[in-house]
Amino acid sequence: MKEVTAVLVGAGLRGMDSYAPYALKNPDELKFVAVAEPNPVRRKKFSMLHAIPPEFCYSNWEDLFNQPRLADAALICTQDRLHYEPAIKALENGYHLLLEKPMAVDPLECIKIGEAARKYRRILSICYVLRYTAFFSTLKKKILEGQIGSLVSIQHNENVGFWHQAHSFVRGSWRNSDESSPMILQKSSHDMDILLWLTECSPVRISSFGSLSHFKSDNAPKDAPERCTDGCPEEKNCPYYAPKIYLTENTDWPTSAISSDSSYESRLMALKTGPYGRCVYRCDNNVVDHQVVVIEFEEGITAAFTMCAFTNEISRTIKLMGTKGQIRGTMEKNEIEVINFATGQKKVIKPKRNSSGHSGGDEGLMKDFVKLIRDNRVEQGIKQGEIAVMSHIMAMAAEKSRLEKKVIEIGDYIKEFQL
16 A cells, blocks of 8 residues: 655644654655745754655745645644645645644634535544543543443543643743634643544533633732843742753753753753743733633533643543443543442553653554545545534634633534634
């Protein structure tokens, strides 16, 4: 069976480091033949890793897509607000599409991407990597096997982690929804998708509450400077003190995000001049640091989701409650507990997982995408994309509910955007 060929738009941390390595590990399955990336350092690095000739290295996606199709598939891994136009163009040009989430920041644009995939008969995979982890796959299997009877309710928590919130959503690229997208769409659309996937039911109504409560100027310590490196009087007591996070022996993520040069001198300069050295109470962030979402699905299934920045561990925890039993799980501990009500039997499962990002989800996503193309399962790929559209609708409806302080009827919300 021939290898799948692909082009990459956006050679950042996700595109180059999370998804593209699949081609290096599985050269008989996937090969990158072109890249579009405005940063010349990243563009050159990607071209060298994947042996791409200079004539197929582009500084922008327009030059790549304004010519005859070069490959079977396109991966679009640009920033949140730069997804829609290249996604539509790629589908029009006949590329199967792997699109980083969120697929767009506007409900109508999400719907249009789904419609374009169906119109042009192209596979549309959104980077909802949690579905492909051994942890969530096992949860899904236990539900389908009927081990807890009929699913009635779900409690799901995303424990973001105090330093992760500071890195990505206070100092980092996703700190401001006007530049990227709301927290529920950027970070927690994964979780909306998981709830939709586990229930296999359409959402009926949704409500949400939350706010930015801590990372704002009102909470800045007295005499705290604009930057941590400018002599903060609270450096010993502040958990968000930048040198404590980025000037250690660990140069992997998140430190790798602040500078392409991992030397101490370059990292220190990045803190003195770049966004990651700012005091967390003096940034231009506006996304929430805690949020709850309550959802009613068809068949009366309910779900409660909580996202909170103020946790020590970065983890997802979940409880599935059914008519004959319950399941409790902690993703990062890779532990699932299944309890049968009738027998009282308790079984603890530790799913086998690989070492790729997101507990194996990154590699699982790529494996599935390549297989869909190689097996020509276009209709399955189209439907998969349409389900992802609904995940985005859930997230956007939740944000509307939070801002407007009212319950959102999903059917009415969708009608607002129907053409």
